[in-house]
Amino acid sequence: MMWHTGRLAAFDLETTGTDVENDRIVTGSVVGCGAFGSYVPLGWLADPGVEIPAEATDVHGISTEEARAEGEPAADVAEQIAEVLARWCGDGMPLVGHNVPFDLTVLDRELRRYGREPLLDRLGDRPLHVIDTRVLDTHVLPYRRRPSADQGARQLITLAQTYGFGWDTKAAHSSDYDALMSARIAQRIGELAHMSRRYWPDSIRTARRPRFHELRDLSRAELHELQVRLAAEQAAGLQDHFRKTDPAAVVDGSWPIRPWVEHTANKGVTA
Template identity: 40%
Template sequence: MRDPSAVTLPLFDRAPWAQRVGVFDLETTGVDVTQDRIVTAHVGVLDEFGDVVQRADWLADPGVEIPEGAAAIHGISTEHARAHGRAADEVVAEVVAALRALFDAGLPVVAYNASYDFSLLAHEAARHGVDPLREPGPVIDPLVLDKAVDRYRRGKRTLDVVSAHYGVVLDGAHEASADAIAAGRVAQAIAERFGHRLPTEAAELHDAQIGWARSQAESLTEYFIRIGRLDPDATVDGTWPVR
């Protein structure tokens, strides 16, 4: 049965890139892309209706303790990961290979806050001696897109909030497959609503997001300095999709 949040009409004319998209998400031991590790991962494919037509899921033993705070978010404890997870190097290699196959097939890959997931994956690849994705693309980041097309909308831009805004059902937030699929459907919903304002081809949209992400980081830097959250000489890194 088709999910009621899935896109209901094909997007052939307005946004060709949204006809068929890869989706990607990681759940991890923390938020430091250079030091934290993968716990779970999802790579899949959605068709033009937002239906899942391909999927792969991984549970890794990250080789380090999973902090209680992280476990409380995604539900995977150190004990569970050690008992049921696969070796981290195998998981990292397979996730990289799955994403590389999608890019080689010409599919854009959707990831919410893509610079986090792709950056952490790059560091994990280096850590485990896996050939990394070099300049992955085309990548579609619904967080960057939403800020670009609806810049002045008030409120948070977390995946659960943005999903609700676009009428996408997100069951099991902070579970890699649920987040990845919801992000893909949000991207398709943005294409349906704002496709006339976006580049029609995935490669052009990827390039546009590089500039948008940089500008958004500059604006966020100014705001954080103004409210005292950042020192005047600090900056928010706007490098995208790998920082």
């Protein structure tokens, strides 16, 4: 079976911020996606136990008041998400998402914060195979420029538009929408990798030096290992770019999850 044709466990979180060590889950989604458009969405709303900053509410639309009134305890949400991922991915479904180290690391730190078993520990000897649309897109279309000053070249919206899906601004930045979009993009990248270039849409065929065929005929394990290397290379390149203006800039190339270092995290509440 080709890596993009089986079922995928699409995963996304919306959070209180962008600090993976200390910010909290607000909403989470795991969407079981089939190769022919079928999908099974599971979603959660959490009470993160802290104030949700206005900047985060502006992104995902969930206020502190709404989360407190309607959300489940954060520990229970993290537990349920991890249990679903362990069951689905442990049975061989690849986990797919966009910029996966953010979501997996936030989930890992939430589980540890509340004294729950981390996802990788739940899997034991079973491998976790991950498909990261940000890493793959950066590799296969390395020279695409940002569409505008306000929209980055590797944002999920840009990938959705590049691969022909458009973008629903009202639905975007909900975890279920973003998870499902990442799965569709991964499937499209896989399709392009396994078809003749002459059948590519013009917007892809005329791109500068596309590299889709380097993903052809890889097993899920081979694709995962390739992304470990690609993520490290991409982070190093981005770090070099940032250091042109900030000599102290550091870009973490860990993939698909940042290693746990106990002193880096605010331990917060335990339960």
